[in-house]
Amino acid sequence: MNGSLLRELVPAVLGVLVRRGADFATAEDAVQDALVEAVRRWPVEEPRDPKGWLVTVAWRKFLDAARADGSRRRREERVEVEPAPGPAGEVDDTLQLYFLCAHPSLSPASAVALTLRAVGGLTTRQIARAYLVPEATMAQRISRAKRTVSDVRFSRPGDVATVVRVLYLVFNEGYSGDVDLAAEAIRLTRQLAAVTRHEEVSGLLALMLLHHARRPARTRADGSLVPLAEQDRSRWDTRLIAEGVEVLQAALARDRLGEFQAQAAIAALHADARTVAETDWVQIVEWYDELLRFTDSPVARLNRAVALGEADGPRAGLAALAELDPALPRYAAAAAYLHERDGELATAARLYAEAAASASNLAERDHLTRQAARLNTRLRT
Amino acid sequence: MAKYLLLKHYRGGPAPTVEYPPMEEWTPAEVDAHLQFMRDFMARLEESGEFVDEQALAPGGAFVRYDGAGRPPVTDGPFAETKDLIAGWCVVDVESWDRAVELAGELSAAPGPGGRPLHEWLEVRPFWGVAPTVTE
Known part of the structure; x- marks a missing residue:
């Protein structure tokens, strides 16, 4: 089992722990510890039920941590005597985790870090490297974020729009390190799209796929930028484009347009042109007008002016x-x-x-x- | 091993030995050659195990100071064309001062118009070291 498959199990495992009564912050640490153990032990012997294994190990780690912490004794006793609630909806758990990690009380940078760790299962070190800050700084940012959301009730529904914004930030801003943040953002958005039927989640996923498709053509070997008009379009990933267009069309068919769907539509029109001369700039301008109904972002206005210059x-x-x-x-x-x-x-x-x-x-x-x-x-x- | 800061300025430092126009007036090939030289230099440092850090600074910014309780800080800037501005730095971990100077000399040979070295001044500054455990 590779790292990202292992990490796909994270939200469900964490959800089980929280529903059994574990507090989010300790449960999240316990899941991380269980992941470390899995990485060490699974190459030797992979369990038949990976998720069950992770739940068992994470729960044990949680109890160890709770036991070690005297002030938590009473809570620990409570969770040990209380029977575990029946099989909780894994879908709900995953969605709730996204809401919690993108909670409006968190700053964007904190929400990004917490999402990458608690939903994405990345280590603090990986996240720190991706954002070029010392590991101790990132650890502090994450633990402060956990404290900030510690009083938020796990089952309280959140706003998909805040989650979408956090995932967009992960996709759009990040440096390097050993984690491909764009790919990770796509993975997390796919996972979210699987548990919610929200048009803007689909819009964001489509937008990401369509931009990711161009990545091989976007930079030269020396790292310099290649503007859209000069890109070698034969290097665009047609498989990702096809998927992005399909996801977008399904979202648009539901007739609840939003900012990310409009942006994805613009990206799709670029993807659709085999040469830059074939670009349908008139339609692109129309989509910018649609986009401006949802956001008064000056960047969108600027891009519209450029598109208008082409049309x-x-x-x-x-x-x-x-x-x-x-x-x-x-x-x-x-x-x-x-x-x-x-x-x-x-x-x-x-x-x-x-x-x-x-x-x-x-x-x-x-x-x-x-x-x-x-x-x-x-x-x- | 000791750490040294190789400091690059936009302006400032001793009198320039070679006058050259700003980069936007070079040819694209000259710009590319310059950028490639910088990348190669950093890659060589990493290979030799002497690289610590490299950062570039955008030209904006200002001086800022405290102006008393309840008052917003005082700012001075963005800077006029004449003020010394730090453009970026490179930190190396090397055997000696001589090695740091050697490296700064190499960096200063970055090509400019016509592929000729820019002879740009670089400021080399030692970091304070760590107190040794054994002192007698």
């Missing part, structure tokens, strides 16, 4: 851009792109250099510097 010409794009705040992230980059399309190379070069200076990451800065260099070189010859 109706760069002047139209620049006019739409002129209505936005020039201090927006990527404003200068979008303006540079549209000015270049309009033949204003000197202006575009200046704006690319300006965009490079205000980029939020090195890959983008290097890409924008290169764009400015390209135009300046052309202007000299």
Whole structure:
């Protein structure tokens, strides 16, 4: 059994412990300890019932921990005399865990860390490496998060929208380490989609699949960025695209549109174009208009202006851009792109250099510097 | 082994020995060659077991100080073009000061326009070490 299959059992196992009366924080530690033991022992002898094995071991670890902690004695006695409740809905447990880990009282960074550990089953060290912080810092963030949600009743229903946002953050922001956070976010979103029929969960899953499909084409061997228009589309993962489109269509058919479905629809239209020239920019602009009904995100407005520039010409794009705040992230980059399309190379070069200076990451800065260099070189010859 | 900070500045340091235009005025091939040089340098450090950390800083930011109880902190910045700005750093764990200087020299040879070395000044600073267990 590989690591991610093992980790798929985590929510169900943790759910069993919590339903037996274990407190969430201690139960979560116990499940982590059981995972460590599984990784050590299963290669020698894999149990016939992996989940049953994990529940047994985790429960034992929980009792050990509760016993070791004198102040918990009374609670421990209670859980040992109380009969375990009947077979609880595994589906409900999983969903409740997602709600708990994305609880609105948690900061986004804490919710992300707690979700990766308690639902994803990743170790604190893996999560710390993924976000480039010391392990002790991440351990502290996770234990504070656990304390914050310690009074939340496990069975209280939460809001899927908060969970979706946390999973989107996992997909979109993270560094490296030995965990592929994008793949982990997809796994967690799939797992969530399996236990809830919420259109936006499907929308998010579709969005992730469609963007993940482009990953092989998105960076060169040296790590530099390849913009969408220049990507080698034969390197897009057609299997992921097909799945993303299918998930999206099923969600759209339920006629309850939302932000993530609209974003996924835009990604699907890009995926649908075999060459950049075949891109249906008119439809993409329409989907941006839909998207803006659900969010007034300035990023969406900026992207709409660029799409409009493709659909109706760069002047139209620049006019739409002129209505936005020039201090927006990527404003200068979008303006540079549209000015270049309009033949204003000197202006575009200046704006690319300006965009490079205000980029939020090195890959983008290097890409924008290169764009400015390209135009300046052309202007000299 | 001792740790040294190799500090790169956007501006500042002793008078430049080579004048060169900002990177956006190089050719794309020159930009690529420069970036590749930096990646190769860091990879070599990792291979030799001397790499500790490497970080780059965005040019924005400000100086900040306390301005008394109940008052928001005072800020000074973003900085004018003339102020010294730290662009980033690399921390190495090496045998000697000489080795740290050697490495800084290599890094300063990063290529610029025409593939010629930039001769950029790098600041090399020793970290305080740890107190030894055996002192007599």
